Amino acid sequence: MELLFSGKTKDVYALEDGNYMLKFKDDVTGEDGVFDPGANTVGLTIEGAGQAGLKLTKFFFETLKEKGVPTHYIDANVEETTMTVVPATVFGEGLEVICRYRAVGSFLRRYGKYAKEGQDLNAFVEVTLKDDERQDPPISEDALQMLGILTNEEYGTLKTLTQKISHIVKSELAKKNIELYDIKLEFGRDANNQIVLIDEISGGNMRAYKDGKYIEPLQLEKMMTAK
Template structure:
């Protein structure tokens, strides 16, 4: 297999059959040693978080498959801490889509003059450009369509899928007595069919979760609640 990209939390390989293998790492995003799913740098390394993230991702992707929601997921190899996925085209250099249920993290830091920390946001969807040099800036639907990164129809579909997928995750966590504050998702086009599909992962490393007492649940701990 051919290494095509080394990411912050995963390495990406091209397989001989044209599919992609994602190798999960023990790194998570954050700043100054504090985890933040919306951050654009590796903030810390947590032993075992890669395998925990793969286990959770597999669980949610299989749940989405049952609901006929399009994803890049094919199968998982837990021994290699790897997931085999369909090849995908990025939107531009990549977009991150965050569904926010509470005003925390980067959202609160930007808009603290207009909201209280932890304020309910009613599944607000925010799109940012993957651009480490510029701090992954938020971008509007109008700007994305003007720059021809997505069409209006594609943007609307991404927002709709984000809300649907995030609600499934939220309800799953609620069944375990947990509350989802926000979650970061990524989408791409299937290289063969051009269908928009969920890519990357769904794990503790890209969401912020709290228990009923308002205690933050670390990414590695989240697995123990689900399984």
């Protein structure tokens, strides 16, 4: 295996068969020791976070596969905290696509003059550039097209896929009486230039609440995978 990239929450390796392997870490994003899925820095290390993140990711990616949603997922080994995926290239140097059902986090920080905390949002889709130096600035469809990051048609596909995937995740959480407030997704192009969901779907990239109380990532995994 060849280490291609060491990220905040996982490492990426190239396998001999041409596929990639993601190794999940126990590091999670946040600030001052407090978890925040939208943060640009590793805020804390939680023992078991990598395994919990992969277990939930495996569950959601396999659910998406059953529903015919294109992803990079091949399989996962929860014990070894590894996931095998097909190679995919990101848009520009990486985009994050957020689907919001309630006003919390950075949305509330930016638009708090008009939005109330917890206010209903109708699966609002927002795209940000992965750029730690500039704190992941939001970017519009027109700017993405003008800067050559993606076409208007690709943006439409990205938005449609984001809302479809988010709705599936929201529905699965609702089966456990858990409400999805927002979720952060990443996409890339596979070898056939098809837009596919990449990275992970876990408590580390969403905000979920039960009875109005926020659920920590490890607790979310336990609640979702409990029989």
